[in-house]
Amino acid sequence: MTEKLHWDPELIQRYNRSGPRYTSYPTAVEFKVVESDQVEKDLLSQRDPQVPLSLYLHIPFCAHVCYYCGCNKIVTKDRSKSEPYLELLKTEIDRKAELLEGHPIVEQMHWGGGTPTFLSDEQMVDLMDYLRSKFNFSSADSADYSIEIDPRELRPNTLKLLRELGFNRTSFGVQDLNEKVQQAVNRIQPESMIRQVMVEARELGFRSINIDLIYGLPHQSQQTFAQTLDVIIDMSPDRLSVFNYAHLPERFKPQRRIKEEDLPSPEEKLAILGNCITTLTEVGYHYVGMDHFAKTDDELSRAQGNKVLHRNFQGYTTHGDCDLIGFGVSSISQISDRYLQNSPDIKVYEEAITNNTLPVVKLIETDTDDLIRRQVIMELLCHDQMIFSELDQEFEINSRTYFSEELAKLSPMVEDALLTIDANGIHITEKGRLLVRNACMVFDTYLNANIIQSYSASADASTPANRPRFSKAI
Numbered sequence: 171m172t173e174k175l176h177w178d179p180e181l182i183q184r185y186n187r188s189g190p191r192y193t194s195y196p197t198a199v200e201f202k203v204v205e206s207d208q209v210e211k212d213l214l215s216q217r218d219p220q221v222p223l224s225l226y227l228h229i230p231f232c233a234h235v236c237y238y239c240g241c242n243k244i245v246t247k248d249r250s251k252s253e254p255y256l257e258l259l260k261t262e263i264d265r266k267a268e269l270l271e272g273h274p275i276v277e278q279m280h281w282g283g284g285t286p287t288f289l290s291d292e293q294m295v296d297l298m299d300y301l302r303s304k305f306n307f308s309s310a311d312s313a314d315y316s317i318e319i320d321p322r323e324l325r326p327n328t329l330k331l332l333r334e335l336g337f338n339r340t341s342f343g344v345q346d347l348n349e350k351v352q353q354a355v356n357r358i359q360p361e362s363m364i365r366q367v368m369v370e371a372r373e374l375g376f377r378s379i380n381i382d383l384i385y386g387l388p389h390q391s392q393q394t395f396a397q398t399l400d401v402i403i404d405m406s407p408d409r410l411s412v413f414n415y416a417h418l419p420e421r422f423k424p425q426r427r428i429k430e431e432d433l434p435s436p437e438e439k440l441a442i443l444g445n446c447i448t449t450l451t452e453v454g455y456h457y458v459g460m461d462h463f464a465k466t467d468d469e470l471s472r473a474q475g476n477k478v479l480h481r482n483f484q485g486y487t488t489h490g491d492c493d494l495i496g497f498g499v500s501s502i503s504q505i506s507d508r509y510l511q512n513s514p515d516i517k518v519y520e521e522a523i524t525n526n527t528l529p530v531v532k533l534i535e536t537d538t539d540d541l542i543r544r545q546v547i548m549e550l551l552c553h554d555q556m557i558f559s560e561l562d563q564e565f566e567i568n569s570r571t572y573f574s575e576e577l578a579k580l581s582p583m584v585e586d587a588l589l590t591i592d593a594n595g596i597h598i599t600e601k602g603r604l605l606v607r608n609a610c611m612v613f614d615t616y617l618n619a620n621i622i623q624s625y626s627a628s629a630d631a632s633t634p635a636n637r638p639r640f641s642k643a644i
């Protein structure tokens with residue numbers, strides 16, 4: 171059965187405003203500067219050892235710059251730069267592992283970047299051996315060990331090696347297959363190369379293979395993107411991430427090399443997305459939410475159907491019960507209810523490790539109100555509904571009274587038939603699924619406080635720091 175997502179350009183335009191992607195609540199912009207690493211040490215040593223772990227390792231290096239890129243990366247042709255970074259990373263791994271009580275099970279691991287395969291095969295073996303000497307990796311079938319791969323950065327045996335090291339999932343960065351688009355973003359990647367790595371990954375037994383695409387890139391049109399999508403569908407990835415190009419040239423220097431006049435108009439961009447959603451759902455992909463599509467038999471789709479899907483810094487996941495421990499520059503950890511972030515600056519990161527401290531620079535403590543709101547936002551994003559009685563039971567509140575103001579603020583969305591509110595709870599309709607982020611934003615107290623502040627602080631409103639910090643939904 172094919173899924174029909176309601177596509178209404180007028181409605182989408184009307185609701186299309188900047189907003190967070192809610193991989194956390196409170197979102198990363200609310201994290202506060204910390205002066206000492208003691209709080210992270212306490213959190214690591216006092217956490218419940220029964221809670222399984224999800225590890226995230228950030229490898230920031232890329233050999234080439236893609237002009238659109240908004241990731242935390244270091245572009246260099248000098249391969250020797252990875253060696254001292256690996257030494258720092260191992261020291262951080264060692265320091266954090268030592269603080270953990272018991273032998274917690276690792277159920278999930280993700281290597282992201284930058285480009286993790288910038289590391290040589292020997293370095294990847296060494297890093298994985300080191301991790302295995304410090305952590306207890308689950309061998310259960312449900313364990314997910316994934317890596318982001320730039321198909322241009324693979325040696326002939328690298329995929330095979332990664333399987334041998336225990337990786338069982340992968341995500342390939344593709345973005346677009348059109349030559350003119352690829353030239354404009356400085357990422358030349360022939361279709362044959364992607365086909366080859368897809369076939370090889372599948373033969374090696376990688377599961378849930380994902381492909382990243384971006385819409386809104388220079389020279390893209392409905393026609394060119396439809397061609398890209400046809401080829402990608404033919405390659406049959408299990409999952410697809412179709413990201414909205416976030417063009418923030420004041421923040422990301424390489425984006426200044428993209429000419430504004432080459433970008434598709436907002437109308438064309440919207441049409442590209444509309445066609446993309448129609449095509450993907452017609453050929454049997456399920457829209458999980460927030461740019462993510464998966465085959466209906468993929469674990470993500472099944473978890474959503476069974477109401478056990480979670481969302482965290484790694485996006486949608488089936489391992490939401492884990493404490494997330496990040497390693498490397500800019501990585502984020504989530505230990506019980508708290509979020510912590512490592513320095514995004516390689517020099518600060520290096521200095522902290524060399525000075526025998528943890529490289530944490532930001533933290534957010536959460537109170538009960540944050541946790542209640544987090545639950546609402548995550549339920550809406552993962553399961554398109556929020557059931558009052560579940561919230562009442564978990565937090566001993568009367569959620570209808572607790573959220574009386576927010577429920578009233580949802581009235582325009584009710585009138586537009588994007589959601590319904592009944593005695594059981596809030597239910598996102600088929601028509602509202604693409605706009606669920608707007609409902610979440612109503613429950614975000616920080617966002618609402620910032621909006622009020624920026625109206626009153628009009629003298630500051632034009633400085634770059636006060637321009638919108640989030641990209642638009644579509």
Ligand SMILES: C[S@@+](CC[C@H](N)C(=O)[O-])C[C@H]1O[C@@H](n2cnc3c(N)ncnc32)[C@H](O)[C@@H]1O
Binds near residue numbers: 383
């Ligand atoms: C760390 S990169 C992926 C791994 C690898 N470096 C690669 O490029 O193949 C993560 C993904 O972020 C997405 N991305 C990067 N910059 C973006 C931007 N400005 N707007 C939207 N998506 C972006 C791309 O789809 C990219 O594949």
Ligand code: SF4
Binds near residue numbers: 343
């Ligand atoms: S998209 Fe990937 S390869 Fe390109 S610059 Fe960003 S992190 Fe590096």
